[in-house]
Amino acid sequence: MLKRLEKGVLIALEGIDGAGKTTQARRLFEVLSGMGYDVVRTKEPTDGTWGRKLRESSKTGRLAPEQELELFLKDRREHVSQLITPGLEAGRIILVDRYYFSTVAYQGARGLPTDNLLKANEAFAPPPDVLFLLDISPEEAMRRIHQRGELGNLFEEESSLRAVAKVFAAMNFPYLERLNGMDPPEQVTRRMLDRLFGGVLSTRTLQDGAEVLPKGKDELSNDAVWAALGRVGKR
Numbered sequence: 001m002l003k004r005l006e007k008g009v010l011i012a013l014e015g016i017d018g019a020g021k022t023t024q025a026r027r028l029f030e031v032l033s034g035m036g037y038d039v040v041r042t043k044e045p046t047d048g049t050w051g052r053k054l055r056e057s058s059k060t061g062r063l064a065p066e067q068e069l070e071l072f073l074k075d076r077r078e079h080v081s082q083l084i085t086p087g088l089e090a091g092r093i094i095l096v097d098r099y100y101f102s103t104v105a106y107q108g109a110r111g112l113p114t115d116n117l118l119k120a121n122e123a124f125a126p127p128p129d130v131l132f133l134l135d136i137s138p139e140e141a142m143r144r145i146h147q148r149g150e151l152g153n154l155f156e157e158e159s160s161l162r163a164v165a166k167v168f169a170a171m172n173f174p175y176l177e178r179l180n181g182m183d184p185p186e187q188v189t190r191r192m193l194d195r196l197f198g199g200v201l202s203t204r205t206l207q208d209g210a211e212v213l214p215k216g217k218d219e220l221s222n223d224a225v226w227a228a229l230g231r232v233g234k235r
């Protein structure tokens, strides 16, 4: 049976396009589910009605900032009420690839006031337990975007990414963990796991009353984590 926590954990991955969010979300999912946890991997914009409209707009012509914001908020409200909140209430670990910090950074970079953007989101979206912010330069982002065979869409022009990166760089939250997205993927995953098991997960109990790390944090050094990381590395 999958291990569920007494209180679910929300982990958000953020950063500019190409920073490695999806790569790390996939790796964390593999490791944590390989350890037996009930994990959900999800992303924004979602594949729902509003998310699809937004993706379409990135190809056909970007909407005005206010219109774009309205769609991101509609998409997120649906995501929070249908998946994130129920998942947390059920004791799952939720990994979200982009969350409301992307709205603050991207719509903020288009000129909307960042304080208002944050408030509008915090009014309905639960804050993450941990926010991993992957840091790479806009030049590296463009290199990676082109390398993965994409020409880039309207959200991904280098000058826009520079403005977005500036907003991300100014963020400061108690749950924020900045990581160097230029480090090898295995090293980034390892750091994330260290932060999770040394932090939020060490404060949680399982629904059956057991502790998350019954033998203490040292268990992390050579047990299931490494085995699971090894399996991920071979894919």
Ligand SMILES: Nc1ncnc2c1ncn2[C@@H]1O[C@H](COP(=O)(O)OP(=O)(O)OP(=O)(O)O)[C@@H](O)[C@H]1O
Binding pocket: 015, 016, 017, 018, 019, 020, 021, 022, 023, 024, 144, 145, 147, 148, 181, 182, 183, 184, 185, 188
């Ligand atoms: N640490 C890393 N070092 C070098 N390349 C990486 C690293 N992490 C990911 N990549 C590569 O960079 C590209 C972008 O990675 P990924 O899709 O995970 O980024 P992303 O942040 O999810 O991007 P987007 O926001 O545009 O969807 C991929 O080709 C991936 O293999």
Ligand SMILES: Cc1cn([C@H]2C[C@H](O)[C@@H](COP(=O)(O)O)O2)c(=O)[nH]c1=O
Binding pocket: 017, 044, 045, 072, 098, 099, 100, 102, 103, 104, 106, 107, 155, 156
């Ligand atoms: C959630 C969110 C996303 N965006 C932008 C950021 C990206 O350029 C695209 C999504 O592309 P991905 O490759 O699927 O990550 O949307 C945004 O502007 N505001 C947001 O709130």
